[in-house]
Amino acid sequence: MACTLGLCVPFIYSQAQSPIDELLMPKNEICFLLNYEYGQFDQYWEGDFLRENQTIATVQRRTAMVMAAYGISDRLDAYLGLPYVSTNSTIPNGGKFAGASGIQDVSVGLKYKAYESTLGKGRLSLFGSLLFSTPASNYLSDYQPYSLGLGSPQLAWRATGHYEFDQGFYSRLVIGYIWRGYTEAEREYYYNDGSFFTPWMDVPSSWNIDLTVGKWFLERSLRFEISYSNQNATSGDDIRAYNAPQPTNQVDFSRLGAFAQYYFSQVKGLGVLASINQVVSGRNAPKMTSFGVGITYQFSLKAK
Amino acid sequence: MKKHLQKYIILAVSIYVASCSMDLPTQLEFESYEFASIDENGGELNPILISKGSEITVSEPNDITSAEYLEELSEVKNRIANKSDQEKRNTRQWTNNPVVRWNEIALELIAKYNLIPGPNPDGTYTLPTPSNPQGPPSFPFAHPPYASRVLAYLSVSQYDGLIVAWHYKFFYNRPAPYEIDSDIEHAYVAQPIPSYPSSGAVVARVSKEILTTMFPLEADYLARMEEEHLEALLLSGENVPSDLEAGLDIGKEIASIALERASLDGMKDAQVNKAVSDSIADAAFDRFGWKWINLESPSRPVGLTPLFGKVKMWNVADVKDTRPPVPPTPGSDLYEEDVEILKNYAANVTPERRRIANFWQDGLGTYTPLGHWNDFANRYIVEFRLNPLRTARVLAYLNMAMMDAGISCWDAKYYYHYPRPIQLIEGFETIAGTPNFPAYTSGHSVFSAAGAEVLAHFFPSLATQFRGWAEEAAISRVYGGIHWTFDATVGTTQGVNVAQYSIDRAKTDGID
Numbered sequence: 001m002a003c004t005l006g007l008c009v010p011f012i013y014s015q016a017q018s019p020i021d022e023l024l025m026p027k028n029e030i031c032f033l034l035n036y037e038y039g040q041f042d043q044y045w046e047g048d049f050l051r052e053n054q055t056i057a058t059v060q061r062r063t064a065m066v067m068a069a070y071g072i073s074d075r076l077d078a079y080l081g082l083p084y085v086s087t088n089s090t091i092p093n094g095g096k097f098a099g100a101s102g103i104q105d106v107s108v109g110l111k112y113k114a115y116e117s118t119l120g121k122g123r124l125s126l127f128g129s130l131l132f133s134t135p136a137s138n139y140l141s142d143y144q145p146y147s148l149g150l151g152s153p154q155l156a157w158r159a160t161g162h163y164e165f166d167q168g169f170y171s172r173l174v175i176g177y178i179w180r181g182y183t184e185a186e187r188e189y190y191y192n193d194g195s196f197f198t199p200w201m202d203v204p205s206s207w208n209i210d211l212t213v214g215k216w217f218l219e220r221s222l223r224f225e226i227s228y229s230n231q232n233a234t235s236g237d238d239i240r241a242y243n244a245p246q247p248t249n250q251v252d253f254s255r256l257g258a259f260a261q262y263y264f265s266q267v268k269g270l271g272v273l274a275s276i277n278q279v280v281s282g283r284n285a286p287k288m289t290s291f292g293v294g295i296t297y298q299f300s301l302k303a304k
Numbered sequence: 305m306k307k308h309l310q311k312y313i314i315l316a317v318s319i320y321v322a323s324c325s326m327d328l329p330t331q332l333e334f335e336s337y338e339f340a341s342i343d344e345n346g347g348e349l350n351p352i353l354i355s356k357g358s359e360i361t362v363s364e365p366n367d368i369t370s371a372e373y374l375e376e377l378s379e380v381k382n383r384i385a386n387k388s389d390q391e392k393r394n395t396r397q398w399t400n401n402p403v404v405r406w407n408e409i410a411l412e413l414i415a416k417y418n419l420i421p422g423p424n425p426d427g428t429y430t431l432p433t434p435s436n437p438q439g440p441p442s443f444p445f446a447h448p449p450y451a452s453r454v455l456a457y458l459s460v461s462q463y464d465g466l467i468v469a470w471h472y473k474f475f476y477n478r479p480a481p482y483e484i485d486s487d488i489e490h491a492y493v494a495q496p497i498p499s500y501p502s503s504g505a506v507v508a509r510v511s512k513e514i515l516t517t518m519f520p521l522e523a524d525y526l527a528r529m530e531e532e533h534l535e536a537l538l539l540s541g542e543n544v545p546s547d548l549e550a551g552l553d554i555g556k557e558i559a560s561i562a563l564e565r566a567s568l569d570g571m572k573d574a575q576v577n578k579a580v581s582d583s584i585a586d587a588a589f590d591r592f593g594w595k596w597i598n599l600e601s602p603s604r605p606v607g608l609t610p611l612f613g614k615v616k617m618w619n620v621a622d623v624k625d626t627r628p629p630v631p632p633t634p635g636s637d638l639y640e641e642d643v644e645i646l647k648n649y650a651a652n653v654t655p656e657r658r659r660i661a662n663f664w665q666d667g668l669g670t671y672t673p674l675g676h677w678n679d680f681a682n683r684y685i686v687e688f689r690l691n692p693l694r695t696a697r698v699l700a701y702l703n704m705a706m707m708d709a710g711i712s713c714w715d716a717k718y719y720y721h722y723p724r725p726i727q728l729i730e731g732f733e734t735i736a737g738t739p740n741f742p743a744y745t746s747g748h749s750v751f752s753a754a755g756a757e758v759l760a761h762f763f764p765s766l767a768t769q770f771r772g773w774a775e776e777a778a779i780s781r782v783y784g785g786i787h788w789t790f791d792a793t794v795g796t797t798q799g800v801n802v803a804q805y806s807i808d809r810a811k812t813d814g815i816d
Binding site: 053054055057092093094095096097098099138140142143159182185186187188189190191194196197198200202238241242243244 | 671
């Protein structure tokens with residue numbers, strides 16, 4: 001999860017051997033990803049009203065992430081990820097708030113290939129994945145827009161359909177339901193369309209859809225893809241007028257992205273990737289622009 | 305492998321189910337309870353707004369053997385026998401201490417309206433005004449001074465109304481319907497409190513009237529709350545319609561006396577224009593050589609309610625009697641020591657300091673520190689099983705003392721006009737929001753100390769705890785980076801001092 005303004009944009013995992021793509025690790029192989037993402041926004045939707053706020057000026061967010069993917073079998077991968085996040089406002093700003101930094105949520109997951117067969121002039125594969133994450137430090141979720149994350153356990157159920165033509169064109173649809181639990185604030189009262197006399201906040205769950213089209217080049221050592229992502233929260237309140245967001249907000253957004261990945265043929269197992277994403281519409285979401293770069297290294301754990 | 309996957313899915317589902325069931329309380333959880341005392345002589349207490357309980361006239365009720373009464377009784381009996389599950393829940397939810405429930409309604413509206421107006425597209429700001437409550441910005445902005453005043457008028461009116469009700473209850477001694485007819489189901493705990501006039505109806509009407517004036521856009525909501533509450537009173541088995549009518553009349557009369565006072569207390573002049581605001585700042589600069597300025601972007605032309613310090617106090621004759629001494633001059637040794645302390649806190653946000661800063665922050669969008677202390681009061685009122693009269697008494701003295709504390713604090717704030725840390729320490733950043741008014745003294749510190757002293761008076765076994773909380777609330781603002789330590793420590797002393805005036809009055813009010 002990459003999170004801003006309270007407004008949590010599901011982390012894209014740079015889409016390399018991620019729980020949401022179509023790639024699977026061969027059995028007993030492991031892949032490490034080191035990814036860095038920079039995001040910023042100077043506008044956000046307060047309810048459905050797009051606004052600026054000089055109290056926070058431009059909010060910057062940096063996420064460094066280490067992730068490992070491991071092939072339990074040729075059909076089942078396991079994932080482990082841990083991001084470090086830092087946030088701040090640009091200076092000058094009217095609020096003079098300190099930013100935040102620290103370890104965000106640890107995530108563990110599984111991806112299973114349920115089906116694969118040739119269909120027409122290509123191959124269709126279907127996947128199911130499950131990703132659980134939970135805060136790995138005592139960061140404060142109720143400190144928006146600088147919070148590192150939503151501070152709640154999350155469980156993402158995803159179904160992925162991937163169709164790839166023999167020439168290398170492909171298209172992928174991911175439908176996910178992200179259940180989010182509760183986060184504990186450090187205050188014992190908050191307003192969420194009414195009084196709540198508790199530090200616990202209900203973080204809305206959401207439906208998420210990602211639609212991707214892409215193509216492999218250079219004998220499958222390079223791929224390029226563009227994607228459209230959408231999140232619809234199933235509950236939650238709106239950010240109130242000129243007020244800080246809070247974890248109970250209903251965060252909806254649509255986002256366009258581009259992604260490229262290259263595997264070096266000279267160095268076996270080494271790859272690099274780059275991504276760019278732009279949130280184009282939303283509700284209680286930041287109009288976030290982000291760039292990411294990453295490096296992957298894959299090798300077998302079994303002695304040859 | 306499939307087996308493993310299944311296991312994980314089962315684990316995941318059980319996590320889902322387990323965490324799904326959290327019950328998030330939207331009000332203090334309690335049910336009808338037996339009061340620690342009945343206070344048959346409660347009608348002789350000294351009220352705040354009127355001279356004595358018998359000052360308001362309540363006519364003699366029909367005798368319980370009269371045809372009129374028997375008709376009322378059979379109507380109520382019939383309605384109770386046929387009440388729906390929803391009506392039962394509603395009746396239970398109002399409980400036999402609705403003073404707490406109406407206090408919670410006030411807290412909720414404070415939180416709903418505690419939103420600072422943002423800038424217009426051209427960088428100007430528009431102030432909320434009762435002449436155009438819709439706005440934008442909507443009226444009111446329920447900031448801490450506003451909240452202190454809402455709660456003071458609400459609680460004082462409830463208290464006076466209940467003194468009147470208590471006076472006539474034990475004067476006319478009309479039994480409750482459930483006592484007259486044992487077939488009438490009683491929703492609450494049986495206690496020997498006469499039913500005429502209905503204390504619940506007094507509370508409902510007085511609260512609705514006060515809150516509607518304070519939150520004009522909530523008129524419909526409050527009318528609905530009153531209606532629900534009156535319904536619950538009839539369905540509880542404690543009242544017949546004529547009990548309610550007599551209570552409503554008392555409520556209306558007390559509310560109009562309270563609102564008359566409110567209209568003349570100076571609050572309507574508390575928010576000044578830029579010319580007046582500048583002259584207040586310049587006067588401080590001439591006097592002391594410093595002045596606070598707003599650093600927001602775009603800068604707000606006027607601070608929050610500069611003349612709240614001139615609002616009529618409840619129990620202090622002259623605000624200047626409670627004005628604290630001059631704070632340390634910027635550049636002095638004392639001041640520089642404070643700068644070092646603040647820089648150290650900012651550089652070392654420990655989990656404990658962060659927790660304290662957030663726990664007591666009670667900032668924009670919340671029920672404010674006033675709400676927090678009312679919230680505490682409600683918990684102990686229920687724990688100590690106070691009856692509605694004693695509940696209103698605690699809340700009236702608490703909220704008078706806290707409003708007086710706010711007035712005293714605002715007097716100091718705009719007399720000294722002392723800058724905030726972000727204004728004087730280059731590059732300083734905070735973990736709490738810096739408010740739109742001068743630093744010295746800290747509002748949280750003064751409000752909390754006053755609140756703690758009053759609660760310590762009424763719940764002496766918990767005095768140490770309350771005072772400890774007030775000190776924590778005070779230092780929380782220093783941890784948050786928005787106050788100097790002397791804002792907090794001097795503010796605490798100021799709050800203790802101001803509260804004493806209310807406590808002295810409470811000591812002579814004729815009970816205990």
